[in-house]
Amino acid sequence: MPRKATHKTAGKMPDIRSVAALAKVSIATVSRTINGSPLVSERLSKRVWQAIKQLNYFPNTHARTLVSGRSRLLGIIVENITNPFFPELVQSFEEIAVRHGYEILVSSSNSDPAVLTTCVRRMLERKVDGVAVMTFGEEETVLDQLVHRNVPIVLAEFRLEDPKASTILLDYSSGIHSAVRHLFELGHRSIAFLAGPHTLHSAITRENDFRAAMQAAGLTVQKKWVIECDHTLKGGMSGFAQLQKLATRPTAIVCSNDMTAIGVLRAAYMEGLRVPQDLSVVGLDDIDFAEFTLPPLTTIRLSRVDLARAAFEALRSHAEDPANPKIQREFLVSTSLVLRGSTAAPSTKP
Amino acid sequence: MPRKATHKTAGKMPDIRSVAALAKVSIATVSRTINGSPLVSERLSKRVWQAIKQLNYFPNTHARTLVSGRSRLLGIIVENITNPFFPELVQSFEEIAVRHGYEILVSSSNSDPAVLTTCVRRMLERKVDGVAVMTFGEEETVLDQLVHRNVPIVLAEFRLEDPKASTILLDYSSGIHSAVRHLFELGHRSIAFLAGPHTLHSAITRENDFRAAMQAAGLTVQKKWVIECDHTLKGGMSGFAQLQKLATRPTAIVCSNDMTAIGVLRAAYMEGLRVPQDLSVVGLDDIDFAEFTLPPLTTIRLSRVDLARAAFEALRSHAEDPANPKIQREFLVSTSLVLRGSTAAPSTKP
DNA sequence: GTGAAAGCGCTAACAA
DNA sequence: TTGTTAGCGCTTTCAC
Numbered sequence: 001m002p003r004k005a006t007h008k009t010a011g012k013m014p015d016i017r018s019v020a021a022l023a024k025v026s027i028a029t030v031s032r033t034i035n036g037s038p039l040v041s042e043r044l045s046k047r048v049w050q051a052i053k054q055l056n057y058f059p060n061t062h063a064r065t066l067v068s069g070r071s072r073l074l075g076i077i078v079e080n081i082t083n084p085f086f087p088e089l090v091q092s093f094e095e096i097a098v099r100h101g102y103e104i105l106v107s108s109s110n111s112d113p114a115v116l117t118t119c120v121r122r123m124l125e126r127k128v129d130g131v132a133v134m135t136f137g138e139e140e141t142v143l144d145q146l147v148h149r150n151v152p153i154v155l156a157e158f159r160l161e162d163p164k165a166s167t168i169l170l171d172y173s174s175g176i177h178s179a180v181r182h183l184f185e186l187g188h189r190s191i192a193f194l195a196g197p198h199t200l201h202s203a204i205t206r207e208n209d210f211r212a213a214m215q216a217a218g219l220t221v222q223k224k225w226v227i228e229c230d231h232t233l234k235g236g237m238s239g240f241a242q243l244q245k246l247a248t249r250p251t252a253i254v255c256s257n258d259m260t261a262i263g264v265l266r267a268a269y270m271e272g273l274r275v276p277q278d279l280s281v282v283g284l285d286d287i288d289f290a291e292f293t294l295p296p297l298t299t300i301r302l303s304r305v306d307l308a309r310a311a312f313e314a315l316r317s318h319a320e321d322p323a324n325p326k327i328q329r330e331f332l333v334s335t336s337l338v339l340r341g342s343t344a345a346p347s348t349k350p
Numbered sequence: 351m352p353r354k355a356t357h358k359t360a361g362k363m364p365d366i367r368s369v370a371a372l373a374k375v376s377i378a379t380v381s382r383t384i385n386g387s388p389l390v391s392e393r394l395s396k397r398v399w400q401a402i403k404q405l406n407y408f409p410n411t412h413a414r415t416l417v418s419g420r421s422r423l424l425g426i427i428v429e430n431i432t433n434p435f436f437p438e439l440v441q442s443f444e445e446i447a448v449r450h451g452y453e454i455l456v457s458s459s460n461s462d463p464a465v466l467t468t469c470v471r472r473m474l475e476r477k478v479d480g481v482a483v484m485t486f487g488e489e490e491t492v493l494d495q496l497v498h499r500n501v502p503i504v505l506a507e508f509r510l511e512d513p514k515a516s517t518i519l520l521d522y523s524s525g526i527h528s529a530v531r532h533l534f535e536l537g538h539r540s541i542a543f544l545a546g547p548h549t550l551h552s553a554i555t556r557e558n559d560f561r562a563a564m565q566a567a568g569l570t571v572q573k574k575w576v577i578e579c580d581h582t583l584k585g586g587m588s589g590f591a592q593l594q595k596l597a598t599r600p601t602a603i604v605c606s607n608d609m610t611a612i613g614v615l616r617a618a619y620m621e622g623l624r625v626p627q628d629l630s631v632v633g634l635d636d637i638d639f640a641e642f643t644l645p646p647l648t649t650i651r652l653s654r655v656d657l658a659r660a661a662f663e664a665l666r667s668h669a670e671d672p673a674n675p676k677i678q679r680e681f682l683v684s685t686s687l688v689l690r691g692s693t694a695a696p697s698t699k700p
Numbered sequence: 701g702t703g704a705a706a707g708c709g710c711t712a713a714c715a716a
Numbered sequence: 717t718t719g720t721t722a723g724c725g726c727t728t729t730c731a732c
Contacts, residue, residue: 016726026703040702063412063727066724067728068708082441091458094457103476375718378719409709416726714719
C-alpha cells in the first residue's frame with residue numbers, strides 16, 4: 001500500500017507528472033523537452049514549456065543523477081580556503097562550472113592527509129563527476145580511492161598514470177627567470193630565496209626554478225640565502241630575520257609566494273629597512289592583496305583564472321566524453337612577472 | 351526489458367544489494383544497519399558491517415535523498431568569497447556542517463540581485479535542506495523563492511516573518527561602544543566614521559551604533575566626518591583622502607570594516623601621517639589579516655565561528671525537527687574590542 | 701514524434 | 717527481529 005501523508009507538509013512541489021498532466025503529454029515528452037531532444041515537435045514543446053513556467057517547475061537533480069549516473073557536481077579540494085590564493089581560484093572555478101551547468105563542492109584539506117581522505121570520501125559519496133585536487137602536496141594519499149572508483153581527477157604538478165587522471169603543470173620557470181633577470185638588470189648580484197615547505201611539490205619546483213634562473217643569469221646561489229619557510233606571513237618574517245643575522249646579506253629576496261613576501265615587507269619595515277631602496281622583494285602568485293601592500297609588491301603572477309579553467313576543462317572532458325581516447329591529459333599554466341614598487345636598483349652604500 | 355550495458359564501464363560500484371547478498375540478509379537489514387536502527391540484532395549487524403567493509407561500500411546519497419526527501423546539503427551564499435571576511439565564515443560553516451554529516455554548497459552573490467536569484471535557484475534544484483544567506487543586503491529579492499518552496503533559511507540582520515526563517519542579529523553595539531569609549535579615554539574628542547555602503551543592512555546598523563556610542567560618550571558627530579565608503583581597501587583610501595581635505599580633521603577614525611581601516615592605514619602612511627601617533631584607527635570584523643597590518647589593527651571582533659555556528663544551528667533545527675513549534679528563530683552574535691597597535695592618545699601638536 | 705514502462709539505489713510501511 | 721515490496725522523480729529503451 002502506498003504511503004499517504006509524507007514528510008512534505010502541504011504544497012507538494014510540482015513534479016514531472018504534474019507538468020505532463022497540465023500539458024496533456026506523457027512524462028517522456030516532458031523529459032525530452034527539458035533535455036532538448038530534437039525529437040519533440042514544436043507544438044508539444046511549446047505546451048510543455050508553458051506548463052513548466054506555469055507550475056514554476058524544475059527537475060529534481062537527485063532523481064536525474066540516480067538514473068543518468070551523472071551528478072553534474074564537481075569537487076574542488078584546496079589546501080585552505082583561508083589562504084588568499086584559494087578563494088580566487090574557487091571563485092573562478094565556480095564561475096566556469098556554473099556557466100556549464102555544474103555545481104561545485106569545495107573542501108579544505110588543511111594539509112592533513114587524514115582530512116584529505118575524508119574530503120575525497122565525502123565527494124565520492126556525493127557522486128561527483130570529477131575532483132580537482134588543488135593541494136599542491138600529499139596527493140599520493142588519495143589516489144587509490146579516487147582512481148579505483150573510476151572518477152576523473154585533476155592534480156596540480158603531480159603526474160598520475162591513469163587514463164582518468166589529468167595533470168596541470170605550472171610553468172614557474174618563465175616567471176622566475178624574468179624575475180631574476182629583472183633583478184640582475186637592476187644591478188642585484190646577491191639574491192636570496194625564501195622557499196616554501198618541502199612537503200609541497202610546488203615549493204620544490206619553485207626553488208629549483210630559482211636555482212636554474214640564477215645559474216642562467218651567471219649568479220651563484222649562496223647556501224645560507226635559501227631558507228625553507230612555510231608560505232605564511234609569519235614564515236616570511238622569520239625567514240627575513242634569519243637573513244638579517246648573516247654577516248653578508250642579500251640585496252634582493254625572491255619569495256616562494258606572496259604571503260612570504262608580505263611577511264618580509266613587514267619585517268623589513270620594522271627593522272627600519274626601506275623597500276625597495278635598501279632591499280628589493282619579489283613575491284609569487286599575485287594574490288589580490290599584492291597590489292595593496294606597502295610598497296605594492298612586484299610579483300610573479302600565477303593566474304587563478306587559467307588554473308581554474310584548466311582544471312575544469314580536464315574534468316569536463318573526462319566526464320562528458322569518457323570514451324574518447326584522445327583526451328588532453330596535460331595542461332600548462334604559465335607565469336609572468338608583474339612589476340610594481342618593491343624592486344629597485346640596490347643602494348651602493350652597504 | 352531491462353537495459354544491459356550501462357554507462358559504467360566495468361567494475362560496477364557495490365550497491366545495497368551486493369552487501370545484502372554477501373552478508374546473506376535482506377536489503378532492509380542493510381539499510382537499517384547503516385542507519386543505526388536499534389532493531390537489528392548484533393549478529394546480523396556484525397555480518398553487514400563486515401560485508402560493507404569488504405566491498406568498500408557506501409550508500410548513494412542521491413538515492414537516499416530521493417526517497418527520504420532530505421539531502422543533507424546546506425547552502426551558504428556569501429557576498430564574495432574573495433572578501434577575506436567570508437572564507438573564514440565558510441571555513442567554520444563547513445567544519446560544523448561536516449561534523450554533523452552535512453555537505454555544503456557555497457556561492458557568491460557578488461552583490462548582484464540577479465546572481466543571488468540564480469544562486470538560490472541552483473540550491474533549490476539541488477534540494478538543499480536549508481540556506482544561509484550571508485550577504486548582508488538584498489535579501490529581499492529572494493525571499494519569495496525560498497519561502498514558497500518551504501526551505502529553511504537564515505538571514506543576517508534581516509527579519510522575516512515566516513516560520514521557516516531565522517535571523518541572526520549582530521550586536522555591533524557592544525563592540526562599537528567599547529571602541530568609542532576606548533578612544534575617548536585615550537583623549538580623543540574628534541572621531542570620524544567611515545561607513546559602509548548604505549545598501550547593506552549591516553553598514554547602516556554599524557553607523558547607527560557609532561552615532562549612539564558617540565552620544566553615549568557625550569561626543570558630537572560632525573556631519574563631514576561620517577563618510578559613506580564601500581567596505582573595500584580602495585574605498586578606505588579615498589574616504590581618508592576626503593577627510594584630509596577638510597579644514598578641521600579628526601584625531602581618530604572608526605571604520606565600518608577592516609578593509610576600510612586597512613585602506614586608511616595605507617593612505618595615512620603615504621601621506622606621511624603616523625598611526626597611531628598622529629591618527630588612531632579602529633576597524634571592524636577582525637579578519638585574520640588585521641593582526642598583520644602595520645601597525646597591527648585595533649578592531650572590533652565579529653566572530654565568524656559564532657556566526658557560522660548560529661547559522662548552522664538555525665538551519666539544522668528547522669531541517670531536523672520541522673514540526674517543533676518552539677524552534678529558536680533568533681540568534682545573537684556579539685562583538686568585542688580587540689586592542690592592538692593602531693590606537694593611542696592623540697598628539698597635542700594638531 | 702509520442703507514450704508506456706522498466707528501473708537507478710535506496711527507505712519505510714507492512715507482513716510475518 | 718527480519719524480509720518483502722512499493723515507490724521517491726526521473727531517463728531511456730522499446731513499441732507504436
